[in-house]
Amino acid sequence: MEFGYVNWSTNTDVVDKWNEGLVEGKILATKCTSCQRVFLPPRGDCPCGKGKVEWFEMNPEATLFTYTVIMFAPESMSERAPYVVAIGEFDNGARLLGHLFASPGAIKVGMKIKVKPEQLGKNRITIKYVPV
């Protein structure tokens, strides 16, 4: 399974586990067992170097921290433009970037949104935000 609309990165165990979570409808994050730092998107290693990371499921509800409407897209995404890129902020302070599916006129910083997986064909999956 590949993550995202376009991708140039190789899948590691961390990406595979994240993708498996998405297939099951879950947003998974990791947390360092030593310093308790939360990673969303997940990291397999904590910079503190002292602990292991453990996986947990995120509450998918967030508030819209900021957004933009991309009119002129990079080459690999030009067929999808225009699209809304948003950053959601979750109740544990984590933030995640993804597309927001809402009409640009109805978008306001601070609005309630929810992140969910979106299957993009058989071998590709991503996340998207929708208004609550």
Add this chain to the structure above:
Amino acid sequence: MRRVAVVGAGHGKFGKRNDATLRELAYEAVIPALEDAGITQEDLEAAVVAIAGEEFAGQGAPSALVGDYTGIQPRPVFRVESACASGTSAIKAAYGLVSSGLHDIVMAIGVEKMNAVSSVRATELMARAGDTRWEYPFGVSFPGFYALFATRHMHEYGTTKEQLAMVGVKNHHYGAMNPVAHLPKEVSLEEAVKSMIIAWPLGLYDCCLISDGGAAVILMSEEKAKEYTDTPVWIKGIGSGSDTMLVAERPSLTSLTGAKKAGKAAYKMAGIGPKDVDVAEVHDCFTIAEIMAYEDLGFCSVGEGGKFIEEEQSYIGGQTPVNVDGGLKSKGHPIGATGVSQCYELVKQLRGECDKRQVAGAEIGLSHNVGQTGQFANVIIYSR
């Protein structure tokens, strides 16, 4: 550490240069820099070359080509990369080589050939400087990241789209007087506000240009500088910083942590404060970036950047004239060249050679050069 001065500076024409490739662009900066310093390649001991992305020009090991074509070979060349801050990283490396005593005369060259590829391709290559695993897959263009900052700045501080546009209007005003500028023309506020949206809220006149071009400067030890010039421009302070690869995870999206750290360190090393700066070159890759720079560098209080431009405090005659060469917006932004081009402008300003754009009596100049979306930042303070 030994004192280090900039003794020579050269600048090519920025623009969509279909007549020139990487080698010619470097040549037209290097030769004038040598002439300006009154030396030849024979006197140089080394050169540091800033080229941000070899994918643009399609040339591997591009600093070797630059060294060869400009006659620096067989003296050593090497390349540094820190995205759009590569130019000031080259100056910083050259400063280290001279201040340490390893060399006495070193050139820093910045050059980029971006228009060998289409603009949609260039947008793609720049977008890949974002985290390719987690943020690039959503097609966040380079303007897109700065648009995320702009939306948040507007939300937190009430900054307006008009205030953003005013930065572009100012920079085009000065760029129109700069013979090396890519787009030397005035733009009205109405034209700027109503320009085509690239990434909301940023329109065409909020975004820098995709440019080709080169700039070069020559650094010397104090002893050598005194031998070659009566008007050395001293490097008084250098500070640097960095930021998270994932933009989403930063505590603040209205300020660049690395740029603030860089500014603080540079002020400390130079023994000055923000109000002592007579003329500044800041990294206005987008209009919001210049507004954030006013705040990060302490030219105004946090959240007051929009007001600062509205009150024309960054015009000549205002509190701190900023980007009076046209900035990245009007002069252009050949990525690797930009930090060196900022140095060129400040050398000319501090020598009093800027004609209509001259900031009268300028003694202290500041260069603020940001790479990527803040992942790299250098601030350099120059003085007469």
